[in-house]
Amino acid sequence: MSTWPDADGKVIDRYLAQLRLRHPTSPTTYRRILRSFQEVTARQNPEAALITRETLETWLSEGARVWARSTLLHDARIINRFLDYLVQKGFIAVNPIDELRATYHASSDKAVLRALLSPDVDQALEALRQFPAFGSVLGELMRNHITLMRTRGYRYQAQARWLWRFDRFLQAHPEFAAEPVPVMLRHWTAARPTANHAAECEKLARILGKALHRLDPATMPKRPDPRPGQQVAKQWRRPYIYSAEEVRQLLDIAQSYPSPRAPLRPASLYTMLVLAYCCGLRLGELARLDLGDVDLAAGTITIRETKFFKSRILPLANSALVALKEYLEMRRKAKAPQSPESGLFWHDQGNAGYTPHAIAQCLVDILRRSGIKPAKGKIGPRIHDLRHSFVVNRILEWYRAGINPQDKLPFLATYLGHRDIHSTLVYITVTQDLLEQANERFRRFGAHCLAVSEGVQP
Template identity: 25%
Template sequence: MDKFYYSVYGPLIEKFIDLKKSLGYKYQGGSLVLVRFDRLAVLRDEPEVGITKELAQTWGTKDPNETDSTWYIRIEIVKQFSLFLCHLGYTSYIARLPKFNCSYVPYIFSEQQICALFSACDKLQLNICSSRSIVFIVPALFRLLYSTGVRISEALSLLYDDVHLQERYLILRSCKNGRDRLIPISDSLAEVLMDYLKYRDYYNGLKGNGSGHLFISREGRPCAIQTAYVWFRKILRKAGIPHGGKGLGPRLHDLRHTFSVHTLSKMATGGLDLYYSLPILSAYLGHKSISATEKYVRLTADMYPSIIENSNKLCPYLYPELLTPCDHETN
């Protein structure tokens, strides 16, 4: 295995990452941050294990072109590593996290906008000259994202053998939290995927003996996230939905947020109390805790205030009024 860590902290960084992975985290981003921290330790020729205040402050200096969120995350990761070192008996300075106020609010599509998106998808035309085009997967892919709330990475990682349309479920493997999960799908989504698979298999010469990834280009290659995003921007334009520019959205991930809000709304409208619906939605989304799902209560209240008002009449102590908390969360 290639060695990535060369400082005195190297072996302990590897143990720390192994611990994170054993707890279910993929920790790819964290590993890259710690590679950078290891390089700083090498440049400073740190003689022994134990993060000093000076080292922590040097690490915590914000780069000129660094975003607030990136700055905050890398300080948080090394803070966790410091706590790990202290637990092992190495005295290390525990840095204070900087104040970070996120201004991003998830974009929740209206039901009319979702219909417009799907209509725009269905009007796309296949360019027969491009073997790398993914245009034929777009209608099914975007319907899957909205109908299930799965992350775009999870959707594009789906394998042909993990799609069980007769039984109406999908198997998602190696998700964000390091766990596989099984999710049921609706009859209408199953029909969409059946139609897509007929075309996919016939075009690629598989004729019912499909294999590999579910969403592939005309030449059989898996679709990349960036490619899906490019088509998402095209569909937004065709649907007449404005985009605020880089970092302002709507984003592909907002289809997941929209699914969650619309699902809460439908469950509440159907008579299911939010107290019971939150755990159901949390498990379906693959969240580790209900706290990661609670933000959708406020988003639902913004779009459907009468639902929350009716819930508060039944149990006002369960859902206190939320002002405007940060929603940079990408769960």
């Protein structure tokens, strides 16, 4: 194992060099933080590269005399990443923060650091303790069922979360361990009074019924109850259909988005909005786009392995194609990687692409800046409503062109990446414009039938 702490600080210098910090004062700040931690480590363990919980507590207590709690937590997260680097390079055997997180099954490293700053560290760490995944009496059944479904090709992410929450409930209430599964589910349903929880429990009952039936064919799955799902459907928020003026406003804000440290970001956000509105792309699909997915010659983009494990090639409208060409030119001038595997929406901080979460944060901020969405909270229009707007506007264009939308729904479902038209029908929101077009189409094609039936000659 290599030696650390070192007297000349070369390990810290090598670590800072590979971080590629952009702000000119950041290396100085990082070096100060890391050197202070190195001094504490050398003072406590002068003969061995050993970092323990006591080392962290000493450094935090000394820092708490000088810095505010929020600043100290920020510095501690820098130390945590440095410890990961030391483990990777072989300077230390283990990161004690990771060790504490594993011991107490804590939800995050940040939670562990907060606990180490508490007056009673042992009590704070104990309060973080989480139950091990699938450690209940039904844990093995649940884990095996998830493995089976994923082996069959299902992602099974939402269902796994439902099972995991139920497993935690059972571990917190060992008194239910001897009860039949339906009784366990009744207690779990009663634990939260919300309609969403009741609907989730109903789906959970079907999943567990199928898992038990696979083990014992004599155990028949429960007949589904549609009422919890119907109650949730009544609470669904009506999609917001953006007008052309509102979309133009969003695009203008994206083009002037304040981003002095990432000059390419305004163009990236503008192009994201164009593709979300003109192609109905999901946020995850935007994040997964690579440079090789764009074919300017053919005027198409390829959406790979998205929801329902579908890949599709989408033709682009002329306006979207022009915006994409301009973005690619700006991306090239920004010296972004030009390999086909490079993320289409690239930023130079970390030389990586945008994650779905980062895209959502930026685009929601644009919504708030426009005034379309309130400054705080989850209420108001969503970015996903651009996908709804795409569907409504496409149907409106078909009506105006004299095309029967019913005949085109299978094509629209394919374009959106749906399994069938039933998923697409969810996106058809009846607006005033759509209703007027439908009424006009009925007047042209069906009004004369009513006149004849009433004895009036057309």
